[in-house]
Amino acid sequence: MRTAVVDRPIDVAALVAEVTAAHNGALSLFIGTVRDVNDGRAVEAIEYNAYAPMAEREMGEIASEAAAQFGTTQIVIEHRTGYVALGQASVAIAVAHARRAPAMDASRWIIEQLKVRVPIWKREHYVDGTREWTGQTS
Amino acid sequence: MNLDVLLFASYADAIGAPAVRVSVPDDARVADVVLAVRALSAGATLPERPLVAVNHRYAKPDQLVKPTDEVALIPPVAGG
Numbered sequence: 001m002r003t004a005v006v007d008r009p010i011d012v013a014a015l016v017a018e019v020t021a022a023h024n025g026a027l028s029l030f031i032g033t034v035r036d037v038n039d040g041r042a043v044e045a046i047e048y049n050a051y052a053p054m055a056e057r058e059m060g061e062i063a064s065e066a067a068a069q070f071g072t073t074q075i076v077i078e079h080r081t082g083y084v085a086l087g088q089a090s091v092a093i094a095v096a097h098a099r100r101a102p103a104m105d106a107s108r109w110i111i112e113q114l115k116v117r118v119p120i121w122k123r124e125h126y127v128d129g130t131r132e133w134t135g136q137t138s
Numbered sequence: 139m140n141l142d143v144l145l146f147a148s149y150a151d152a153i154g155a156p157a158v159r160v161s162v163p164d165d166a167r168v169a170d171v172v173l174a175v176r177a178l179s180a181g182a183t184l185p186e187r188p189l190v191a192v193n194h195r196y197a198k199p200d201q202l203v204k205p206t207d208e209v210a211l212i213p214p215v216a217g218g
Contacts, residue, residue, distance in 0.1 A: 032218045048217070049147055051210060054194035055217075079217055091218050111218060119191070119210075120217030121147035133148040135214050 001067060003059035003077040005052045005120075010078050010089040019074040019096040026100035028107040032091040034084050038134060042127035048081045048090060051119040055079065062113045070106035072097040077110060079120060090122075139164050141203065143175055144210035152183045162203070168192065169199035171209055188212065 002018065016029060034046045063075045074096035084090050093110050097103035123133050142157050150156050153175075160174035168190045175181050189212040190197050196212070203209060 050217075051144070051146055051191070051194075051212070054191055054210070057194045115218045116215065118217045119146065119212050119215055121213060122216045123147070133151070133213070133216075135216055 001060075001063045001073050001075045003056060003063050005050045005055050005059075005079050005081055007080070007082045010080060010092045012089060012092050012094075015076045015078065015092055015094040018076050019094045021074060021096060023098060024072075024074060024096040024103075025098050026103040027094065027096040028100075028103040030091075030093040030107045030111055031089045032111070034086050034088055034090055036086050038124050038126075041124075043086070043124050044127050045083055045085050045125045046090065047083050047123040047125060047131075048079070049121045049123070050079070050081045052081070055118050055120055058118045059114065062110055062117065065113075066095070066106045066110050069109070070095075070097065070102040072102065072106065075106070075110070077114070079114070079118070081120070083125075139166070139205045141166075141171060141174075141205065141207070141209055143171060144208070146210070147213045149184055149188070149211050149213050153178065153180050166203050167199065168197050168201045168203060168209075171203055172199070172211070175211065184211065189214075 067073045076094045079091045095103050095106045162170050191210045
């Protein structure tokens with residue numbers, strides 16, 4: 001298991017390689033990306049700000065809980081900070097397991113937990129020049 | 139005791155700083171620290187009961203605070 005807050009582009013292929021093992025029959029990869037619209041307004045980028053030491057501690061807790069609940073320690077989570085351009089990954093979660101159902105269930109559970117527990121915030125940079133801290137979306 | 143309280147995102151913007159120093163009684167609890175921050179200039183723009191972290195863990199309002207603790211007010215999170 002590994003979790004990190006990073007200020008450089010997420011290397012998704014590296015995450016996949018990190019959890020790949022011959023005894024796994026499934027690998028689930030979730031990538032959250034920056035979307036070009038929020039509440040009907042055109043977005044040009046999102047700036048992510050983290051309380052890094054707490055965010056990493058909380059992500060580590062989530063990974064440990066997922067390991068206990070879903071039965072795999074092959075879990076890597078990375079979240080970006082700083083200015084993230086449209087289409088780029090803001091978060092990536094790789095989970096490998098012997099079976100596909102727990103791999104996919106763990107991935108979904110981790111992102112939902114991350115969104116409500118991890119102290120990271122986003123400021124939408126709108127095309128019209130305004131910038132706003134925005135709350136959680138589903 | 140004096141405590142430095144960390145602020146982030148919209149809370150840091152509202153107060154105009156990433157941290158503030160407050161003076162609280164030696165037997166202060168988390169709720170007392172929140173009251174002290176809200177008594178500062180522009181502090182009343184913060185919610186009455188924000189999430190608070192002590193030493194990187196979410197804390198309840200009645201948790202005691204020590205001078206060596208790292209205390210932070212946590213705006214509604216929005217990662218992902």
